[in-house]
Amino acid sequence: MTETPAAAPHHPYGTPTAPHLTVRGEAHLETDPEIAHITITLTARNTDRRTTLDDLTHRNTTTLDLIRTYGDAIEKLETGTLAIRPELTRHGRTECIRAYHGNVQLTATLNDFTALGELLxxxxxxxxxxxxxxxxxxxxxxxxxxxxxxxxxHEALQRARAYADALDTRLDALLELNDIGTQHGLHTNRAAFAAPAMPFGAAAEATTDTTPLDLEPVRQTVDAQVEASFTLIPPDLG
Structure with a gap:
């Protein structure tokens, strides 16, 4: 019966006959964004609770219908929080409801930035x-x-080969490759556009001939880091 030879013991810090080399590889890429997210908050206010809810429902339906007209440009459309809250009078011995406030929040994700400017x-x-x-x-x-x-x-491999070349030797084997992490540059995501709530007045009908908002998408950054460990063919240091 043939015995399987035992594997050579692993020395985490290397040995003279199997020296180790550990390097880090990094990448920093910059590219155009692929999608954009917007949040739409709809508000209604009236002294009657039912009327407040009806007004909010109407604005919600109108807004959803408008967004859906953009078809494939809309990757995702979701309804978030809905709230109806009473506003109490500030003076008087009894608590009286002065008005009702309602709001609903929508989020939309678009992949067409020309359509985005028009929709906004x-x-x-x-x-x-x-x-x-x-x-x-x-x-x-x-x-x-x-x-x-x-x-x-690739950068880690290139760096390791450069070190090996400096020692007049070559890489022997890859021992370990660790993904330190891929990070997306979130700090570059926000663009300055926020429309405040419009004053209450006659309802303005949305028209397709409105001049679209000219947007300049913010470039995105992606960083990646790895750590790689290799064994080297023992160099001649004499």
Missing amino acids: TRLADHDLTRIDGPWWALRPTSPVHAAARRQAV
Whole structure:
């Protein structure tokens, strides 16, 4: 019966016959955003609770219908929080309801930035409507993330070979490769556009001939870092 030879013991810090080399590889990529997120807050106010809710429902339906007209440019459309709250009088011995306030929040993700500029302008033309954003981003599945990781690995390999060359030797084997992390430059995502709630007045009908808002998308950054450990063919240091 043939015995399987025991594997050579692993020395985490290397040995004279199997020296170790550990290097770090980094990548920093900059690219155009792929999507943009906006938040729309719709507001209603009336002395009657039912009327407040009806007004809010009407604004919500009108806004959703408008956003949906942009078809494939809309990647995601979601309804967030809905709130109806009473406003009490500040004076008097008894608590009386002065008015009711209602608001509902929508979030939309778009992939067409020309459509985004037009949509923002049309939404800002609606009564009691607040728009926050856009926040520019890459999709989680964007190939840019994979490209950054590959570039970080290539840099680690190139750096290790340079060290080995300085010792007049070569790399022998890869011992370990650690993904330190891929980070998306979130600090660059926010663009300055926020439309405050419009004063209450006659309802303004959205029109397609409104001049679109001219937007300049914020470039996105992706950073990747890896740590790689190699064994070296023992160099001649004599």
